Amino acid sequence: MRQRIKVLAFLCNWAPWSCYTGMGEQGMPVPGEVNVIRVMCAARVSTALLLKAFEKGADGVLIVGCRTDNCQHGTGPDLAERNIDHTREILDILGLERERVQFTYYLAHESEKLSSDLHRFVEKMETFGKSPVSG
Amino acid sequence: MTDYDRDLSLIIKETGIYQCLDCGKCTGACPVAETGKPFSPRLAASRVIERGDSDPYVQDFIWTCLTCGRCDDRCPSGVKFSNFVRLLRSRWIDSGKPGIYSHGGAMFSLMRMMSSPGIRQNRKGFIPAEVKTLSEGKVMYFVGCLPYFDVFFKNLNLNMVRIAVNSLKILNRCNIEPVVLDNERCCGHDLFWAGDQKGFAGLAKESYEDIKDHGVEEIITSCPECFYSFNEIFPQVVEGFDLKITHIYELIEEQLKKETNNFGLKLLPLQATLKDSCRLSYYKNTSQALRNISGQIPGLDIIETPDSKIGDFCCGNSAWVGCGAHSKSIQMKRLKASLATGSDLLVTSCPKCLIHLQCTMKDFCDDGSIEIKDMVSLFADALD
Numbered sequence: 001m002r003q004r005i006k007v008l009a010f011l012c013n014w015a016p017w018s019c020y021t022g023m024g025e026q027g028m029p030v031p032g033e034v035n036v037i038r039v040m041c042a043a044r045v046s047t048a049l050l051l052k053a054f055e056k057g058a059d060g061v062l063i064v065g066c067r068t069d070n071c072q073h074g075t076g077p078d079l080a081e082r083n084i085d086h087t088r089e090i091l092d093i094l095g096l097e098r099e100r101v102q103f104t105y106y107l108a109h110e111s112e113k114l115s116s117d118l119h120r121f122v123e124k125m126e127t128f129g130k131s132p133v134s135g
Numbered sequence: 136m137t138d139y140d141r142d143l144s145l146i147i148k149e150t151g152i153y154q155c156l157d158c159g160k161c162t163g164a165c166p167v168a169e170t171g172k173p174f175s176p177r178l179a180a181s182r183v184i185e186r187g188d189s190d191p192y193v194q195d196f197i198w199t200c201l202t203c204g205r206c207d208d209r210c211p212s213g214v215k216f217s218n219f220v221r222l223l224r225s226r227w228i229d230s231g232k233p234g235i236y237s238h239g240g241a242m243f244s245l246m247r248m249m250s251s252p253g254i255r256q257n258r259k260g261f262i263p264a265e266v267k268t269l270s271e272g273k274v275m276y277f278v279g280c281l282p283y284f285d286v287f288f289k290n291l292n293l294n295m296v297r298i299a300v301n302s303l304k305i306l307n308r309c310n311i312e313p314v315v316l317d318n319e320r321c322c323g324h325d326l327f328w329a330g331d332q333k334g335f336a337g338l339a340k341e342s343y344e345d346i347k348d349h350g351v352e353e354i355i356t357s358c359p360e361c362f363y364s365f366n367e368i369f370p371q372v373v374e375g376f377d378l379k380i381t382h383i384y385e386l387i388e389e390q391l392k393k394e395t396n397n398f399g400l401k402l403l404p405l406q407a408t409l410k411d412s413c414r415l416s417y418y419k420n421t422s423q424a425l426r427n428i429s430g431q432i433p434g435l436d437i438i439e440t441p442d443s444k445i446g447d448f449c450c451g452n453s454a455w456v457g458c459g460a461h462s463k464s465i466q467m468k469r470l471k472a473s474l475a476t477g478s479d480l481l482v483t484s485c486p487k488c489l490i491h492l493q494c495t496m497k498d499f500c501d502d503g504s505i506e507i508k509d510m511v512s513l514f515a516d517a518l519d
């Protein structure tokens with residue numbers, strides 16, 4: 001039997017978390033493959049944490065933050081993107097697809113967009129298959 | 136007596152802790168103690184005997200010690216103190232507690248991912264077209280973590296892979312076209328020294344099999360830790376380990392002894408000061424190699440720091456464990472000593488010394504600065 005994909009989604013406490021609770025209110029299910037972790041800012045997810053997620057068997061990791069002009073802390077999305085760039089370069093050397101880690105951002109009312117992106121991300125990870133670290 | 140206690144008494148016995156004479160030479164030599172932090176190897180040892188290793192002083196101690204080996208070197212009674220610390224770390228890890236790592240444990244994640252049987256890395260992207268390498272053959276060049284360091288420490292602008300590129304150029308100059316593996320796994324030095332013995336054993340077996348599958352009989356490395364790991368630790372866990380391990384310094388020295396060698400060194404009118412690596416000097420007793428090689432470069436004037444003459448001072452961190460205020464303080468001290476020699480260059484043997492000292496160099500502000508370069512790259516600069 002094919003093993004189920006494991007996706008980790010780090011959600012910033014502000015706009016993304018509002019989208020996430022909105023998903024629940026509007027009856028949009030979270031894909032079973034996705035485990036959600038709430039963080040105070042997308043920038044909290046350092047390169048070290050991203051690598052740890054892959055070490056522990058994640059097949060894909062999503063950092064969900066706010067739009068740059070909407071960040072509560074000012075530099076969150078920029079730092080998150082930098083951490084993702086570094087992680088992608090490391091994944092390149094490790095031989096893992098670089099799109100296994102991605103950044104997305106939302107405004108507080110965009111629950112539908114978050115929901116469809118989560119599904120799309122899981123589908124994309126399914127095309128990659130299990131990570132060689134977890135598999 | 137529980138199993139746990141029995142283990143501890145075995146560790147105490149095997150590392151010669153009972154032979155301690157309480158002379159204090161270890162504390163006198165210890166770079167951490169010199170920063171003013173209350174830090175005494177002999178006190179830690181007697182606490183373990185009296186109270187076991189859950190004592191808070193001991194717990195702080197084992198994740199602060201740099202395992203640099205300077206105390207082992209100076210101990211008149213043959214106490215193997217750094218290994219004592221390593222084994223206490225292993226007990227800690229085996230009891231299920233996470234180790235105390237620097238950089239959020241990122242390096243350990245990398246090491247563990249590189250241990251996965253299914254991983255297929257793409258490590259060779261840094262090798263320039265003019266450098267000749269093979270994918271199978273008897274002699275292999277072991278690159279180590281350098282490509283990963285360049286990404287992880289991007290803010291330091293290090294260009295660590297130049298150590299590998301220059302090593303390969305030197306090997307080519309000696310008519311060696313070495314194997315470089317796209318899927319080279321970590322040497323495991325840091326897993327072992329941070330107490331993850333099981334993790335190390337798994338990694339070592341995977342790595343050995345991969346290397347043998349490519350027809351390799353000899354590994355040449357430019358990294359002191361990889362050299363130490365393959366030489367000393369691999370044979371402990373890999374049955375029938377039969378690879379010959381050569382440090383690139385040995386190869387260069389051998390060439391330099393010949394009446395006509397392939398190098399043809401040109402003049403480098405520079406003044407340099409040297410930084411030994413703990414693994415080469417205290418653990419493998421080969422600190423002379425760095426001096427022999429640098430001494431052969433025409434025009435290069437070597438001025439040693441007072442410490443390096445009697446056995447060098449640590450670069451402030453080892454095995455990505457517990458980097459703290461003491462690390463910075465040690466690095467400051469080592470950099471100031473290098474600056475005081477008035478040299479143009481600080482030459483290191485170990486890529487980690489280079490990273491740690493370069494990191495602290497950023498904090499120097501008005502105190503001046505000195506270029507830090509690895510020995511292999513300096514030697515490559517002298518090739519005509």
Ligand code: SF4
Pocket residue numbers: 154155156157158159160161162176177206209210211212213214216
């Ligand atoms: S140097 Fe050796 S004998 Fe002296 S106190 Fe330290 S461990 Fe004991």
Ligand code: SF4
Pocket residue numbers: 161164165166167168176199200201202203204205206207216217
């Ligand atoms: S190994 Fe180094 S840091 Fe640790 S106690 Fe000995 S001298 Fe001090």
